[in-house]
Amino acid sequence: MKKSIYKTGIYRRFRSHAMAFSTCLLVTACGSSGGSSTSTPPLSNTPPTSQQEQRIELPDTEQNSLGDALSASDAVQQMGIGINLGNTLDAPFEGDWALAGEEYYIEAFKNAGFKHVRIPITWGNHVDEASPYQIDAEFLNRVETIVNWVLSRDLIAIINVHHDEWLKSDYDNVSNLNRFDSIWMQVSARFKNAPSNLIFEIINEPRGLTEPQLNELNKRALSIIRNETSNRLVIFAGNEWSAIDRLLAIDNPDPTDPFLIGNFHSYDPWEFAGICTQSWGSNLDKQDLRDIYVQAYEWSVANNVPVIVNEFGSAKYDFQNPENVCDQSQREEYLRTHVQYAFEFGIAGTFWDDGGSFSTYDRATDSWGPEMLILTGNQR
Template sequence: MKSTLFAALFVAAGMTGAYAQSSSASRAPARAPQACHSVTPQTCAIANALGRGINLGNMLEAPVEGQWGVKLEPAYIDIVAGAFTTVRLPVRWSNHAAPTADATLDEAFAKRVDQVVDALLAKGVYVILDMHHYSQLSGSALHWNEFPVEPAVLEPRLVNMWRQIAVRYKDRSPKLLFELLNEPTGRLDGEPWNELAPQVLAVVRASNPTRTVLIGPGEWNGIPALSKLRLPADRNLIVSIHNYDPFPFTHQGVEHLATPFPVGATCCDAAQRKALTNALDTARKWSQEKGYPLHLGEFGTHHVADMKSRETYARMVRDEAERRGIGWTYWEFASPAFGMYSPKTGTWLEPIRRALLD
């Protein structure tokens, strides 16, 4: 899920009740081709193949695995690979690396990530390996059990973590994609991220010259920030965007927001749908002008929302993204807060599964 402060960025999106009712597979919208004139044919093919995906969230990006109520169990690999084409794997590498500029990775943790990456690749899915929740880099408050580092080493640590990660996975399948940083924001918004991202990409390219890499804009990977994004000169990039509109609905009852939204908001009316379609149209227009394909890396709903509205929202975002040819990864699989699968019962939350996959 997305961090807390996404609220400042996004407001309303949605669809009519009639739209929500039409949930048959036959209604799947025709897919538009992605814009790809600035990338290689291989990267274009990957962008178009990512399709429907899921985030294995709140597991390896917790400060300590299990701290946020769920661990990445081996059985989850089979479950997600059997349902989705793509799995996004958020990892908090920064809390498992030396606090010094060299950021030497903890080998035991890195091997844990290896196991998950290799198990997913063995199932034939695309894997987006994501640098997630390096809180201090954006100037955000540290999570419990997340250690601080000296400000002078924040950016060098990001570069050197990726230097090691890239070498570690340089011989893996092209179905493994790297995402340089989840939701840059705060002190990274605008030019700071435009200047840092090429440095990180350069160390990746030293060992992975053609691997597909995802880079998103600042302001929490927000669509409005695409206009400020300056991409490095590289033909193997996909641009990651996130959208949780309508935010008062998707994040109702989330207690860690500065001003929590009240419970009871529903989705999705015509005005809400128009807000979402306008945002996705803005993203697609940017993509067509710049020639870089898009991936919707996150969208989802907090569990306190009513299930019918959660189903309606999931179907809406899925259909509107696919109508524009944009692959997606839902936030998320099995956490208590935003999950679509119950570890306690070992079953999907069927209305959400149906909305995303049927």
């Protein structure tokens, strides 16, 4: 397969806004979604030296097991086609890139027939930059509020670490690693008793990390999550822009863990789906896209891990060069083909809706474009 070169348009604009982000370790009880932690465990059994910060250790905690646990395969089957609440909590500050989140958006997603909602989250501007890397309580409360909007409607919710470039650009920095670990320590504790239809996604598009670095990161994050909950579903993906070839290249973080879901992204070819400089729709175009899903399916069978493509979509126009406009009929056929292959190969899919060029939902008017029925028509 040709290596995906997507995400050179709108996403790079957003990544250029990335600031120095941070994370936290304190697992204080802040109104947990099922009520979880109480006292604050020590941050590390190995205090840092004056010369160099040491890697933090997992806190002492009582691991729980969710009584309503979904198997990974059942979850992917239930997820069907979902939608991203993009450019919201993943913006530097909510409201910077799109209208702030409102509960009626989630109600609209539910009524439209979407089965899950991915909530991308960028943590850095909301986390202390020094130990103990505590997440701002107001922001964590906001995350929980939006998560509960989704869970209360019996939809599956996904939360992640999204545009946190401070880690991706300086992975070997021990402080950065501790900040990242601290995010997942706090998030895992905060949502420890949340229902099983809340899924954690370790990291979004870890561009700049090598395969060995990402293998290490995925294993570490999974151990942090498992330290709190034995059977919470966890999504992992490959490095760079998380194209299918990147998933095929990395390790399963724990082949003995039955609660893992593999993930890839596809805006292929980016020249059509991202920057609108070429047409799409030939038999060869469709075969190339099908080949991506075939690779995902074959990896899933070989590794006994179900798969999701939690970002796919097509721009209406190139954000950086708005004179480049994608043909609407081709856009619709492109999305229809994605959905067809997702169902053919048993792969759940999450449409990228950013409230802008990639959107089908108009947040200001609470109305839908024609893409919605293509995405949800066979699961309404």
